[in-house]
Amino acid sequence: MDNTQNILIVGVGGQGVLLASEIISAAAMNGGLDVKKSEVHGMSQRGGVVSSHVRIGPKVYSPVIEYGQADILMAFEQAEGLRAVDWMKATGVAVISTTKLVPAIVTSSKAFNYPDDPIADMKKKAKHVIAVPADKIAGELGNPRLVNTILLGVCSNYMPFSTELWQQMIREKVKERFVDINLKAFDRGREVKLTAVGA
Amino acid sequence: MRELMSGNEAVARGAYEAGVKLAAAYPGTPSTEILETLSARYRSIYSQWSPNEKVAFEVGIGASIGGARALVTMKHVGVNVAADPLMTFAYTGVNGGFVLVSADDPEMHSSQNEQDNRYYAKFAQIPMLEPSDSQESKDMVVTAFEMSEIFDTPVMLRMTTRISHSKGIVAINNPVAGPDRKFVKDPSKYVMIPSNARNRHVVVAERLEKLRHFTEETPYNRIEDNGSRIGVITGGVSYQYAKEVAPDFDYLKIGLSFPLPLKKIEQFVKSHDKVIVVEELEPYYEEQIRAAGIMVEGKKYMGQLGELSPKRVAEGFLRAGLIDEVHAASITPQEDMFPRPPVLCPGCPHRGAFTALKKLKVTVTGDIGCYTLGVMKPLNALDTCICMGASIGNAIGMERVKGSDKGTVAVIGDSTFFHSGITGILDAVYNQSNVTTIILDNRATAMTGGQQHPGTGSTLMGERPGRVEIDEVVKALGVKNIRKLDAYQLEEALDVIKEEMEKPGPSVIITTRPCVLMPKRIMEEPYVVDLDACTGCGACFQISCPAIAASERTNKHGHPLAVIDDTICTGCTLCAQVCPEECIILKSQFVEA
Numbered sequence: 001m002d003n004t005q006n007i008l009i010v011g012v013g014g015q016g017v018l019l020a021s022e023i024i025s026a027a028a029m030n031g032g033l034d035v036k037k038s039e040v041h042g043m044s045q046r047g048g049v050v051s052s053h054v055r056i057g058p059k060v061y062s063p064v065i066e067y068g069q070a071d072i073l074m075a076f077e078q079a080e081g082l083r084a085v086d087w088m089k090a091t092g093v094a095v096i097s098t099t100k101l102v103p104a105i106v107t108s109s110k111a112f113n114y115p116d117d118p119i120a121d122m123k124k125k126a127k128h129v130i131a132v133p134a135d136k137i138a139g140e141l142g143n144p145r146l147v148n149t150i151l152l153g154v155c156s157n158y159m160p161f162s163t164e165l166w167q168q169m170i171r172e173k174v175k176e177r178f179v180d181i182n183l184k185a186f187d188r189g190r191e192v193k194l195t196a197v198g199a
Numbered sequence: 200m201r202e203l204m205s206g207n208e209a210v211a212r213g214a215y216e217a218g219v220k221l222a223a224a225y226p227g228t229p230s231t232e233i234l235e236t237l238s239a240r241y242r243s244i245y246s247q248w249s250p251n252e253k254v255a256f257e258v259g260i261g262a263s264i265g266g267a268r269a270l271v272t273m274k275h276v277g278v279n280v281a282a283d284p285l286m287t288f289a290y291t292g293v294n295g296g297f298v299l300v301s302a303d304d305p306e307m308h309s310s311q312n313e314q315d316n317r318y319y320a321k322f323a324q325i326p327m328l329e330p331s332d333s334q335e336s337k338d339m340v341v342t343a344f345e346m347s348e349i350f351d352t353p354v355m356l357r358m359t360t361r362i363s364h365s366k367g368i369v370a371i372n373n374p375v376a377g378p379d380r381k382f383v384k385d386p387s388k389y390v391m392i393p394s395n396a397r398n399r400h401v402v403v404a405e406r407l408e409k410l411r412h413f414t415e416e417t418p419y420n421r422i423e424d425n426g427s428r429i430g431v432i433t434g435g436v437s438y439q440y441a442k443e444v445a446p447d448f449d450y451l452k453i454g455l456s457f458p459l460p461l462k463k464i465e466q467f468v469k470s471h472d473k474v475i476v477v478e479e480l481e482p483y484y485e486e487q488i489r490a491a492g493i494m495v496e497g498k499k500y501m502g503q504l505g506e507l508s509p510k511r512v513a514e515g516f517l518r519a520g521l522i523d524e525v526h527a528a529s530i531t532p533q534e535d536m537f538p539r540p541p542v543l544c545p546g547c548p549h550r551g552a553f554t555a556l557k558k559l560k561v562t563v564t565g566d567i568g569c570y571t572l573g574v575m576k577p578l579n580a581l582d583t584c585i586c587m588g589a590s591i592g593n594a595i596g597m598e599r600v601k602g603s604d605k606g607t608v609a610v611i612g613d614s615t616f617f618h619s620g621i622t623g624i625l626d627a628v629y630n631q632s633n634v635t636t637i638i639l640d641n642r643a644t645a646m647t648g649g650q651q652h653p654g655t656g657s658t659l660m661g662e663r664p665g666r667v668e669i670d671e672v673v674k675a676l677g678v679k680n681i682r683k684l685d686a687y688q689l690e691e692a693l694d695v696i697k698e699e700m701e702k703p704g705p706s707v708i709i710t711t712r713p714c715v716l717m718p719k720r721i722m723e724e725p726y727v728v729d730l731d732a733c734t735g736c737g738a739c740f741q742i743s744c745p746a747i748a749a750s751e752r753t754n755k756h757g758h759p760l761a762v763i764d765d766t767i768c769t770g771c772t773l774c775a776q777v778c779p780e781e782c783i784i785l786k787s788q789f790v791e792a
Contacts, residue, residue, distance in 0.1 A: 012539065029203050029368055036332070038365040040229075040308040047745045048541035062443035063332075063365035063436070066509040068528030082533050090529035103539050107749040107759065108577040108740035112537035125530050144766065 004057035005159065006065040010084045011076030012101050013047050016148035019173065020074065021052035023152060026169045027161045028056035038063035047103070049080060056159075073126075074155050076134075076147055077101050078118035085125050094126050095154045097134035097147050130154060130192065137188050143178075146185040153189020163190070204369045206362040209333040210272070210300060211236035212369065213340025214244060218377030220267035220295070222246040223255035225618065226647040227274030228309035229363040230302035234272060235650075238659045244270075248650055248659050251587070251618040252277035256284045256299070263297040263353075264389055266380035268344050272300040275316045276586065280619070282319070288353050289323040290399040291389050292406075294380050296347035298340060302358040305479050306506035309360075309646075311567065311586060313505070315480040320355045320457040321487075324403050326410050327355040327457040328419065329435045333367040335454065339419070348378060350406055350413075357456075359479065361436040361506070411458050419454025420463060429521050430471035432464060432484060432495065437477045440512040445522060459484060461491045468493050475500065475519055479507045540575050545746035546721060546769025548712035549573060549639055551686035552610065553580040554742050554773065555693050556637075561606040561700070562597065566590035566620070568612035569646045569714075570639050577741045587615055591623025594634040606700040609636040613669060614644035614652040621672065627705035628677040635699045635706040639686070640669055641714035649717035673707045680706035687712060689776045715769050723770030726763055727789045732782035733760040739774040739783065747774060 011017040021037050028035035039052040053065045073094040075081030081096040106112045119131045138146040174182045210233045224234045237246040249255035252273040259271035278301050304310040320327030330336040343354040387395050427449045433441050434453035451467045468474045476485045476497030485497040501515040516522045543550050553573040557580040565581035574581035583593050594609035611620045644650040651657045656666035684695050699706035715721045735754030739761050746768040749759035775783040
């Protein structure tokens with residue numbers, strides 16, 4: 001449906017994809033919208049690709065995003081962003097961490113290659129691509145596991161919720177002792193904006 | 200109150216609201232979170248992991264006959280294991296309400312097949328409900344318990360991965376007290392000797408007649424009249440996909456899908472110019488509708504394999520001439536992308552066992568668990584995987600026909616051993632097989648998230664009954680050759696496996712290292728690569744550890760040197776053992792040149 005916003009979150013098992021989608025979904029529900037989110041647990045999580053579909057709007061039917069219909073693509077790893085690029089609408093925004101994770105299947109064989117510059121490849125295909133050095137920012141904040149919250153901060157600029165609501169959701173969903181650092185990470189992300197996008 | 204819940208969480212909530220007293224299950228994706236939610240949030244319900252689905256089902260039957268409401272949950276293939284009690288419990292009927300949740304896995308996200316368990320309801324002749332979202336998952340559990348007692352039958356709730364693992368908003372209610380029933384001795388109902396079973400089969404047929412009336416009346420089989428000439432008959436998650444694509448068509452949404460509301464369907468078909476059936480996997484609705492003499496089409500336009508999606512449904516509507524175009528993606532997919540399959544965790548003890556088996560070049564029959572990942576490149580060390588417990592029987596048969604000169608080794612996990620490996624070992628003893636079985640004992644049902652089992656010493660409710668020791672069980676089964684093995688020690692692993700394969704009679708090797716994630720994450724001092732000594736030979740890449748990556752530096756042939764991510768390395772030492780240059784060393788011993 002046209003008035004539904006589709007957010008596709010991709011990464012590698014263990015990167016915190018599910019927490020990010022959990023916070024967005026909670027924000028949507030508390031922001032008075034219908035929401036569905038879908039992901040697959042189990043075998044795929046063991047270092048494999050993890051993706052979470054979040055759909056928010058007045059009335060949501062399908063729990064999965066239709067191919068080519070993501071308004072926001074949030075990628076925690078460069079090549080995974082490139083792998084998912086065709087799920088985006090032409091007008092969509094991709095927010096992508098410069099994180100690189102090369103799997104054993106690539107390092108152990110000559111049959112597969114990691115792309116030289118996945119973000120450059122993405123920019124050739126999608127109009128609005130925001131590359132975020134989330135690893136570096138997380139390092140500055142003192143915790144490498146903040147990549148997801150930093151990217152969430154960036155993406156929050158493209159969703160219709162107030163800063164206060166986001167902060168409240170982070171407080172609810174993140175373990176208490178990590179709340180402050182996650183709020184900081186969110187703020188750092190929220191400062192990043194794509195000037196090319198008018199909205 | 201409203202809450203964001205997955206389908207599985209909603210089922211647990213529904214069980215709580217329905218006043219369930221007992222829940223039993225064996226973990227299996229995508230069903231596992233139902234009992235985990237019960238044990239975490241609704242402690243008034245006694246919840247337990249059983250060693251396998253058959254026992255779980257039988258425990259549930261006992262609770263039902265004893266007078267309480269009982270919930271039993273499992274993945275689709277688990278119902279195969281529990282099919283024996285299911286088929287006869289359908290005859291006896293219940294005392295307290297009984298609901299079986301079958302969580303199917305179309306697309307096989309985490310399963311060995313994608314069988315359509317809706318046929319089980321028809322096979323057993325028990326009513327089945329199919330929720331389309333989290334709210335229905337909760338509501339239908341409550342309804343299912345009521346139906347179970349009204350119609351004196353077990354009721355099946357059929358979930359799929361997208362329903363179990365998708366979250367949606369659920370309005371929650373207060374729990375009711377379940378019915379206060381007592382066990383009443385009634386052999387004619389509960390003792391299925393032939394003379395009684397013949398009578399009960401008549402009752403099953405009569406019950407089905409009553410259900411055929413009920414299914415025409417229930418609001419779960421509802422018509423959505425949008426004034427369209429096109430009608431869609433659909434249920435489960437397929438309903439959401441169809442609504443997404445064509446919200447303005449008329450719908451007959453099926454919620455109670457056995458028995459089907461054939462009269463309502465006939466009326467619906469008569470009052471529309473064209474009716475299409477949209478269902479995932481097999482033509483379950485379509486076959487029954489057509490068998491009733493009602494002409495509908497479905498699978499002719501929609502695929503029969505794998506998951507449906509809004510896109511696939513739209514393409515089906517297009518092929519059927521119901522819509523004019525399918526929204527096309529505007530961005531071309533990136534070609535030549537490398538795969539990123541799931542892998543064993545850094546420090547996983549299975550890696551040592553598979554590295555040894557690969558070196559020994561033996562035939563390895565596999566089983567269901569994390570260690571099934573041993574099939575992935577570059578480990579490439581599994582030759583079969585069929586179902587829970589199959590590894591041992593498979594090895595016995597293979598060994599028998601090809602002789603013992605080339606070894607056959609079965610690998611099975613601890614939880615899978617308790618589930619259905621015990622009888623396999625017994626077969627090896629009884630039939631004097633020379634097969635060697637490696638029980639990869641990591642003290643957890645790891646693949647599904649580390650649930651408890653008889654070997655862990657603890658239960659879902661947090662009790663500590665003590666561990667059932669695998670070596671004692673194996674010994675009691677009559678195995679003479681039993682060895683323990685530290686799978687982190689590669690040389691030792693090679694020696695032990697070789698020795699046991701050469702011995703006559705069945706051998707069992709039990710690995711002793713726990714899962715690195717459970718019960719708490721194991722982190723020893725990490726290792727690092729001395730890049731000045733690394734020759735880029737790639738030996739460490741072959742063990743497929745996620746902590747080992749290619750560095751930016753290369754050797755003279757252009758092959759990358761190795762680098763270890765010391766934030767995820769657990770210090771298991773395996774890479775250091777396979778490194779021919781001895782350039783993988785403890786971080787504290789590394790002195791930068």
